[in-house]
Every structure is written in structure tokens, then in C-alpha cells.
Amino acid sequence: MNDLMTVVDWSRWQFALTAMYHWLFVPLTLGLSVIVGIMETVYYRTRSPRWLAMTKYWMTLFGINFAIGVATGIILEFEFGTNWSNYSWFVGDIFGAPLAIEGLLAFFMESTFIAVMFFGWKKVSAGFHLASTWLTALGASISALWILVANAWMQYPVGMEFDPVQMRNVMDDFWAVAFSPVAIHKFFHTVFDGWVLAGVFVCGVSGWLLLRGRRREMALESVKIGGWVGLVGMILTMWTGDMSAVDVARVQPMKLAAMEGLYNGEQGQELVGIGILASEETRNAGGDPYLFKIGIPYGLSILANHDPKSFVPGINDLIEGVSYTPEGEKINTVSYAERIERGKMAHAALRNFDTALAEGDTAAMDASRVQLAENYPFFGYGYLSSPSEAVPPVAVTFYAFRIMVMAGGFLLLYLIVALWSIYRRPALWQNKWWQWLSVASVAIVWICSQAGWVTAEVGRQPWIIQDLMPTRAAVSAIPSTSVMVTFWIFAVVFTALLVAELTIMVKQINKKEEE
Numbered sequence: 110m111n112d113l114m115t116v117v118d119w120s121r122w123q124f125a126l127t128a129m130y131h132w133l134f135v136p137l138t139l140g141l142s143v144i145v146g147i148m149e150t151v152y153y154r155t156r157s158p159r160w161l162a163m164t165k166y167w168m169t170l171f172g173i174n175f176a177i178g179v180a181t182g183i184i185l186e187f188e189f190g191t192n193w194s195n196y197s198w199f200v201g202d203i204f205g206a207p208l209a210i211e212g213l214l215a216f217f218m219e220s221t222f223i224a225v226m227f228f229g230w231k232k233v234s235a236g237f238h239l240a241s242t243w244l245t246a247l248g249a250s251i252s253a254l255w256i257l258v259a260n261a262w263m264q265y266p267v268g269m270e271f272d273p274v275q276m277r278n279v280m281d282d283f284w285a286v287a288f289s290p291v292a293i294h295k296f297f298h299t300v301f302d303g304w305v306l307a308g309v310f311v312c313g314v315s316g317w318l319l320l321r322g323r324r325r326e327m328a329l330e331s332v333k334i335g336g337w338v339g340l341v342g343m344i345l346t347m348w349t350g351d352m353s354a355v356d357v358a359r360v361q362p363m364k365l366a367a368m369e370g371l372y373n374g375e376q377g378q379e380l381v382g383i384g385i386l387a388s389e390e391t392r393n394a395g396g397d398p399y400l401f402k403i404g405i406p407y408g409l410s411i412l413a414n415h416d417p418k419s420f421v422p423g424i425n426d427l428i429e430g431v432s433y434t435p436e437g438e439k440i441n442t443v444s445y446a447e448r449i450e451r452g453k454m455a456h457a458a459l460r461n462f463d464t465a466l467a468e469g470d471t472a473a474m475d476a477s478r479v480q481l482a483e484n485y486p487f488f489g490y491g492y493l494s495s496p497s498e499a500v501p502p503v504a505v506t507f508y509a510f511r512i513m514v515m516a517g518g519f520l521l522l523y524l525i526v527a528l529w530s531i532y533r534r535p536a537l538w539q540n541k542w543w544q545w546l547s548v549a550s551v552a553i554v555w556i557c558s559q560a561g562w563v564t565a566e567v568g569r570q571p572w573i574i575q576d577l578m579p580t581r582a583a584v585s586a587i588p589s590t591s592v593m594v595t596f597w598i599f600a601v602v603f604t605a606l607l608v609a610e611l612t613i614m615v616k617q618i619n620k621k622e623e624e
Contacts, residue, residue, distance in 0.1 A: 115589040117581050120192040123596040125566070127185045130603040132562050133555065134178030134610075139253060139300055140307025141171040142246035144338050146239075153239045163327050167311065168242075169617055172227055177610045181603065192592065196573055196583035203269050203280045204259050207287070211255035218248035253303075254296050261292035264565075264575050265360045271485055273462045273478060278577075291356045298349035301342045302558060308339020309520060309554040312527050314618055316547025319538060323621065329531065329538060336528040343521050351412070358413035358421070361575060363499065364568035366424045367506040369409060370398050374423035376433060380408025383511070386504055393497075424503070428496045443487075445496035448576075452491025455484035489577040498579075501570040509563040516557035523550050 145168045152160035186208060189197050197204070225233060225241035233241075262268075268285030269278045280286065312335045315328035357365045365371075370386050371378070372395075384402035392398045407417035414421070420433040430444030443451075458481035465473035493499060527547070530537035537543050571579040 116584050116587065116592060119589055119592040119596055120584050121580060123192060123592055123599060124185075124188055126596065126599060126603065127181060127188060128566070129559060129562065130607065131178065131181040131185050132559060133607070134174050134181065135253070136299070136303035136306040136558050137174050137310060138171065138178050138249050139303030140305070140338065140342065141167065141174065141310070142242075142249050143304060144307055144311060144334055145171055146243045146246050147334055147338070149239050149242050153235055159326070159330075163330065166324075166327065167331070168226070170314075170614060172223075173610060173613050173617065175223065177606055180606065184599070192585055192587070193573070193583050194585040196578065198277060199578060199583070200266075200269070200278045200574060203262060203266075203278055203286060206280060206283065207255040207258040207262075211252050214251065214255075219245055219252060222248065250300055253299055257296045257299055258287055258289070258292045261289055261295045262286055263573060264569055265289055265291040265356070266574055266577055271481070271488075273459055273481060274466065276459070276463070291353075291360065294349055294352040294356055298346060298353050301345040301349060302561065304338050304342025305346055305520060305524075306554050306558055308335045308337075308342060308524065309550050311335025312339065312524075313547045313549075313551035316538070316544040317618065320541065320544045320548070321619065323619070329535070332527060332531050332538065336524055336531060339520075340524040340528060343517070343524055346517070347521075354412050355415070361569060362422055363424065363427055364501060364506070365413060366422065366427060367501045367503045367568050368510040368564060369423075370503055370507040371409070371421065371423040372398050372425050374421045374426050376410070376420045377407050377418050378409040378413075378421040379404035379406050380412060381405075381511075382408075383515075384507075386507055389504070392503070424500055428500075445490070445499055448487040448490040448499075449493050449496065451484040451487040452489060452493070454491075455481055455488045456491040458484065486576065489572060489574065489579055489582070492579050492582050493571075498571060501568050506564055506568040509560045509567065513557055513560035513564060516553050516560065520550065520554055520557060523547075 145164060148160060148164040148167060151157075152164050189204075222241040222244040225238060226245050229238050229241060266278075267289055268280055268282035270281045271277075272279050286292075311331050315331045315335065318324045318328040354365075357368075366374070369381055370384065370392075372392060381399070381402045381404050384404075385400040386392065387396060387398055387400050409421050410419045411417050413419070422432055426432065427442075428445045430442045430447065432442050458477045462474055462477035462481060465471075465477055490499070523546070526537075530543075569575060571581070573580045573583045
């Protein structure tokens with residue numbers, strides 16, 4: 110058991126390492142491709158050499174980032190087979206479908222048109238080249254769509270049926286998987302997040318160029334496009350984030366409780382704007398979960414249910430199976446102790462079915478199948494020993510969510526001021542403190558993006574498939590030392606790739622105009 114948990118922990122760390130490095134590149138790719146497309150569209154309409162130079166400048170930065178993103182993304186997908194083979198067997202028919210579509214359609218589109226985008230200048234018509242640039246941007250977003258459909262299915266499994274004969278899930282409704290509201294909201298939230306990151310990146314790099322006294326005219330024009338793309342992206346990110354919060358409250362209430370550090374919910378639940386959690390021992394013992402907090406009255410009820418008087422369950426409420434109607438009447442839901450019991454009943458039914466299948470006992474097979482279907486929604490809980498194991502890391506989720514929100518608030522303000530000043534007070538962009546703030550904002554937007562990823566993924570632990578499979582049941586039967594060794598190899602290789610990318614990016618950013 111100890112070695113199993115070591116394999117689980119190291120496999121999780123390795124996947125998180127790969128995913129977080131990959132996530133450094135993906136949002137910038139999504140947003141920068143749109144900005145480059147806008148710039149080339151202006152060039153196509155004006156045929157101005159200045160806009161052509163601007164397009165090529167940002168296109169080069171896009172290409173550097175795109176290459177490293179592809180390298181880390183391929184490794185990420187392979188890890189499902191190497192480290193999480195039980196998961197791949199359990200849901201391969203479902204999870205593999207969107208990834209296959211991503212590889213065959215979206216990645217093929219990107220790899221085809223990106224060649225024209227970079228090497229087609231003066232070899233194809235200006236219109237065809239512009240179309241290739243926009244198709245590359247479209248391909249990047251379509252690629253994100255299918256990857257996020259797969260991720261959303263892990264957090265809200267729909268469109269499938271468990272086949273006890275194969276002992277695996279099979280897809281029975283592709284469109285339910287593809288158009289799950291969780292998937293759609295997650296997709297748009299991610300894409301618009303990429304617009305924000307790219308917009309701030311362009312403004313930050315432009316601030317650096319102004320600091321260095323280079324490409325002043327290009328930098329100021331770039332701020333206008335980057336600022337607008339970033340601001341529109343931020344507004345849409347907030348909108349889709351609201352829809353995602355409703356999804357989380359509906360299908361992952363434990364994640365929402367962890368995001369708020371909420372142990373005992375109530376009607377008209379406040380939203381903790383800023384807070385410091387008490388120690389884990391104090392929280393688990395029933396003490397005040399906060400050492401300090403500033404709350405927004407009714408905020409969480411509005412965020413989760415769009416109803417200021419609605420009840421939002423806390424961790425203890427969910428474990429005990431307690432909820433309340435809008436009228437304040439107490440009702441019972443399925444407690445976590447009962448979920449564990451019914452999960453074990455589902456496991457027993459599956460074992461009985463397998464025995465009956467081997468013996469050719471049709472009647473016993475039918476009875477086991479009925480019992481399995483009744484309890485299958487809680488199948489994953491059968492792997493747990495106690496309800497506390499179903500509680501995600503509260504502190505990590507709580508603080509990651511607040512880092513994301515506070516950084517997002519700063520970025521919204523920054524983009525508004527950046528746009529206002531570039532049109533109304535352009536002298537602000539000549540002040541060194543504002544130029545340095547623009548450069549610092551690049552780091553802040555990446556922290557914001559990474560914090561959002563941590564909130565989404567750590568907050569759903571211990572599940573690799575919500576309610577159906579915990580991570581401990583998903584790992585491959587491999588020695589823990591193998592995962593430990595590859596973890597450190599990946600850490601070194603990914604860090605080297607990041608350093609190489611940053612070196613190349615900085616060199617390209619600082620490249621003189623005449624070069």
C-alpha cells in the first residue's frame with residue numbers, strides 16, 4: 110500500500126509538472142495567434158511596410174512559443190498511457206475520442222497552415238497568407254476545444270455507459286460529451302484567458318521596448334491591439350468564469366467548498382474576498398476555519414446559484430448529506446458514508462457479475478447488472494476508506510482561487526488604464542514606472558493563469574474521474590522509483606526548454622530594427 114501511494118503521489122506530481130509547464134505556452138499561443146491575425150489583416154488592407162514588420166515581429170514570438178508548447182503537449186498525452194494506464198483502459202473509448210479528433214483535425218490544421226504562415230511570404234498571395242494565419246489561430250482554438258472536452262468529461266462524466274463484460278466505460282452519446290455545458294464553458298473561459306495573457310504580454314513587451322528606446326512607434330501601436338484584445342478577453346473571461354462557477358456548484362460542490370474554505374454552509378452565504386485559513390487541525394476539529402477574513406455578503410450564493418438567499422453546502426454538509434430548500438427546510442442528500450457503502454456494493458456487484466459470466470449463469474448476471482447500475486454513480490467511492498479522503502487539499506485550492514481573482518482584478522484595472530492612456534494620455538507610456546509596471550504585469554498574468562489551473566485541477570482531487578475513479582485506482586503498475594527518476598528527468602528537461610525559450614524570446618524581443 111505504501112508503494113502504491115508513492116506511485117500515485119509521484120505520478121500526480123509528474124503530471125502536474127508537465128501540465129504546468131505546458132500551460133506556460135498554451136494560453137499565449139491562443140491569444141497571440143489572434144493578435145497576429147489582426148495585425149496582418151491591417152497590413153493586408155493598408156499594405157503598409159510598418160504593419161508588415163509589426164506582424165512579422167509578433168509572429169516570430171508566437172512561433173517560438175508554439176514550438177515549445179507542442180513538445181510539452183505531446184509528452185503530456187503520452188503520460189496517460191505510461192503513468193495512468195488503468196484510467197486509459199477504464200475510459201479509453203471516451204477519453205480517446207476527443208484527443209484523436211484533436212490530433213487528426215486541429216493539430217493537422219495548425220501544422221499545415223503554420224508552415225505557410227512562416228515560410229509563405231512572397232510565395233503565396235497576400236490573401237492566402239492572411240487566410241493561413243487565421244486558420245492557424247482557428248486550429249489552435251479547435252485544438253484547445255477537444256482537449257478541454259476531454260478534461261471536462263473527467264470533471265463531469267456524461268454520455269457513457271459502463272459495460273461489465275468489458276469492465277470499462279463505453280461512449281453511448283458523443284454529442285453529450287462534446288457539448289457538455291461544463292466543456293463549453295471551460296473552453297471559452299480558457300480561450301479568453303489566452304486573449305488576456307497575450308494582450309498583457311504584448312503590452313508588457315511594448316513597455317520593455319519603450320524602456321530600451323527601441324521600436325517606439327511599433328510598441329505604441331501594439332499596445333492598442335494588445336490592450337483591446339486583452340480587455341475584451343478579460344470581460345469575456347469573467348463572464349464565462351461566472352458560468353463555470355455555476356457548473357462547479359452543480360456538479361462539483363466539494364470543489365466549491367474547498368475554494369471557499371467553507372465547512373458549514375448557510376443560506377445567503379457570504380463570499381470570502383480576502384482571508385487566512387486556520388490550521389488544518391483547527392478546521393478539522395470544528396473550529397473557526399478562518400484566522401482572518403473579509404467577506405462579501407450573499408456573494409457565494411449569488412456566484413453559485415444566482416440567488417442571494419440560496420443555500421451553499423460546506424464540506425461538513427456534503428459529508429453528512431445535509432442541504433436546505435429555498436424556504437429553509439432541511440433535507441437529506443446522499444452522505445459520503447452512504448456513498449462509500451454504495452460504491453462498495455457496486456464493486457461487489459461487478460465481482461459477482463464476473464463470476465456469473467465465467468459460470469454462464471444468466472440469471473445471476475442480470476441480477477448483478479441491476480445492482481451495479483443502481484450503485485454505479487458512486488462507484489469511485491468504493492475505493493475510499495473514509496469520507497475525509499474525498500476532501501481536496503483545502504488550503505491549496507482556497508489560496509490559488511484568491512490569487513487568481515486578485516491577479517485578475519489587477520489585470521482588469523491595468524488593461525483599462527493602458528487603453529485609456531494610449532488614447533488620452535500617451536505621455537504615461539513614456540514614464541519609466543509605468544513601463545516597468547507593464548513589464549511586471551507579464552509575470553502577474555502568468556501567475557493568474559497558473560493559479561486558475563491549480564484551482565480547477567487540485568480542487569477536484571482525489572478524483573481523476575469525478576465520483577467514478579480516484580487517482581489511486583488509475584495509476585499504472587510500475588515501480589515508484591521509475592516515476593521518481595522520470596519526474597526529475599522531466600524537471601531538468603522542461604526547465605532547460607523554458608530557459609532556452611526565454612533566451613530566444615528575449616533575444617528576439619531585443620533585436621534591433623535594422624537586424
